[in-house]
Amino acid sequence: MKDYCQYHPLSAATFHCDHCAHFLCDHCVDHSKMPERCIHCGGKLESLGASNSAEPFWRRLQQAFRYPLASQSLTLIVVVSLLTSALSVLPFAIAIYLIATGAMMRYSFACLENTAQGKLTAPDITHAYEGGVVLLFQLLAIVVVMTAVVIGIEMAISEGLAKLVGVLFVLGFPAVIILFAINQSWLEAINPASILRLILAIGLPYGVLLGLILVMTASVSVLHEIIGTVDFLAAFLQSAVSNFYTVVVFHIMGYMIFQYQAELGFTARAEDGEALERSEMELHNARIDIALKEAQYNKVVDLFAEANSKFPDQASYYLRCFDYLCNVNLPERLSRFAPHFFDFLFKSERKEQVYPSYKRLLRALPGYQPEAPRLRHLLAEQCYSNGDARSTLKLLNGLHKQAPDYPRLVAAYELMCEALADMPNMGKQLAQCQQLVANIKRRAEQKAEARAAEVAARTEAAKAELAKTVTRRGGAPKGAKLIKPKREADAEQLNDEHLTHEQRVLGSRPTRIPSGVKPGAKKAEPDSTQAAEAESKPSTDDNDLPPIDFKL
Structure with missing residues (x-):
């Protein structure tokens, strides 16, 4: 009576593992080590040769x-x-x-x-x-x-x-x-x-x-x-x-x-049989296959993660791992893997798969919300481009509370405004969102102005200190170039870095303090009419605003 492989019932057994008590075919054996090892347990194997695979001589x-x-x-x-x-x-x-x-x-x-x-x-x-x-x-x-x-x-x-x-x-x-x-x-x-x-x-x-x-x-x-x-x-x-x-x-x-x-009482293999040498990728696929058939679900995920590291150019491992996690009950592993999976889809220019994958993820993990603001924004863009305004709002709502320093916060809430405009009976929420966008822009401008004033003050202080130093030393030699002190150079560098950040937030370069205005100078007092208008306006601090209630 012939023996067949434990994991491939249609394949004749060519090895036997005493530790597992399983008959195995060539696909389930690690031939990279000699003597051959069982992929499942790593134990040594007994070769059965072609005793189970040789066809009858009359054929x-x-x-x-x-x-x-x-x-x-x-x-x-x-x-x-x-x-x-x-x-x-x-x-x-x-x-x-x-x-x-x-x-x-x-x-x-x-x-x-x-x-x-x-x-x-x-x-x-x-x-x-x-x-x-x-x-x-x-x-x-x-x-x-x-x-x-x-x-x-x-x-x-x-x-x-x-x-x-x-x-x-x-x-x-x-x-x-x-x-x-x-x-x-x-x-x-x-x-x-x-x-x-x-x-x-x-x-x-x-x-x-x-x-x-x-x-x-x-x-x-x-x-x-x-x-x-x-x-x-x-x-x-x-x-x-x-x-x-x-x-x-x-x-x-x-x-x-x-x-x-x-x-x-002896063993031999056919010279025209299946080749025993396999690539590392084929061997890894065999490990995944056996772990899956042994119902070792966490080990399967670990092997997929290892494959993603060993073979980064093979998209199939990301896709198979996501498909596998969506079909088994491993919510924590799926939640941890999802950001990496979507990042892979965006980097590999597979945007057409993002929205279907996100909706499938929601069926497996209802209420899933990525932690990274950039990923939320990218997913919201894909949802909106596929006509799903409701999912767009769910992804972006409350983003200014959870990630107030996100560089593309204005662009994210402008996308929210477009989604609200596409939904019926959302006029009030649209007005709130538009006001929130204005508040974010205003606060960014205020921060830019305050930062610019601080930088200008540091620059003036550095120049004054330099002038005092030159005066004490009897003046600079004729033709000599003044070297900026470290404090002044640091201030200018800080100014440039700050303006670059504000430019990302606002989409335009912030207004600098006019050169004729000294830092710390007292601003002109507004007239009584302007003061009354300012007092009549409600507070628009975006950090004091709760997430917009869309009642989705």
């Missing part, structure tokens, strides 16, 4: 009969057939005949051994150059010993038992060849117990192999009856067909060893 009969058609194999078959056909009619050529036949047998065993190791293409013919005659005599010795055993049993025990052992040897001769190829021991190969154990381990397919061998042998006999052996061409054809079938049979026997490797 590969078409490939088996194409196996000897490789150029080198076919060349060897033709050459050996020509030699044996020519030498069979020549006197005193038995030695060369044995060498040629031994080379063919040695190559057939090389086909069996390579196939048993998962190499499903014909080997190089160099395997036929050495040991062919020795191998041929070993096989002849095995046949002689088997015959002697049968005769000995008949003489010592009984004729019936001798016939039974003889039948076992005849039917088990392919098993004898397989055992000899595996163990390289002719004693083990002719052991009746080993032969019987191998036949039982393979089961019914062994009978299919026997039937196939009988059909091939019968076809050679039929060919012999048709064309006879009266000339060289007939002998060559019979020899070529016989050698061709020999390579096919040895290849099939090797594949049976490969297919039933678990029962025979």
Whole structure:
């Protein structure tokens, strides 16, 4: 019975983890470490080879009969057939005949051994150059010993038992060849117990192999009856067909060893199987896949975060992580991830995905409100551009309280005014919002003027101190340049930085104090009419105004 992967039920198992007690396929194994490790627990694995993935040999009969058609194999078959056909009619050529036949047998065993190791293409013919005659005599010795055993049993025990052992040897001769190829021991190969154990381990397919061998042998006999052996061409054809079938049979026997490797006690993998080397990204995807199937939800999020750091150019990890968090019950992790996700969408120019993602986020986290004012503003712009004025107001309402120093506060509330104008029955709230925008601008101007006055005062003080220093030292030499003291330079730098900040808030450069007005000078008193108008106006300090009540 075949075993399948714990996490991929349609994939045959190639490893077993004793710690997890799970069967695993190549996709679930970390091949970057040797020996291989389980991705789930990190434990060492037991290789199962291709015992679960090898298809039955009878499904590969078409490939088996194409196996000897490789150029080198076919060349060897033709050459050996020509030699044996020519030498069979020549006197005193038995030695060369044995060498040629031994080379063919040695190559057939090389086909069996390579196939048993998962190499499903014909080997190089160099395997036929050495040991062919020795191998041929070993096989002849095995046949002689088997015959002697049968005769000995008949003489010592009984004729019936001798016939039974003889039948076992005849039917088990392919098993004898397989055992000899595996163990390289002719004693083990002719052991009746080993032969019987191998036949039982393979089961019914062994009978299919026997039937196939009988059909091939019968076809050679039929060919012999048709064309006879009266000339060289007939002998060559019979020899070529016989050698061709020999390579096919040895290849099939090797594949049976490969297919039933678990029962025979060794492991091997097909050379044309799935590549074991994988990139770091593929390995990381496998870790995510297994953690997800093990329901380790927090670990999945951690692996996505690690992937975002390792592979910043891969947008799929951000998208998959957001999709995953929206489908599982991890509100805290989703709330922490959402700002990073939207920041990624804006930076990667995926603005068309912002609004649908934000609405999906609200379904998972009703009432979600980003903490960063810039993100709230950007999300509000996307909501407004998609015709969702209500979401725009929810995002921007109260922003002046929570982030009074936000540089684009005026632009945010001007967007709120546009959203209010698009909604019915919002005239009162629109007027409040417009007044709030005016207040923010006025306060920014006041702060700019106060700051400019402070800077101007520092500048005048620095100049006065410089003048005193020059006077005490008897005046500056003719042609000398006055160097600004550090206090004056710092004041001017502070002035420039302040004006830059105010420019961002107001959208225009703040008004500086006229050069003719000294800092700290007393302002002209307004007339009585202006004072009365000022007292009649209500306080418009935006920090005293509550968030606008939209009743959404």
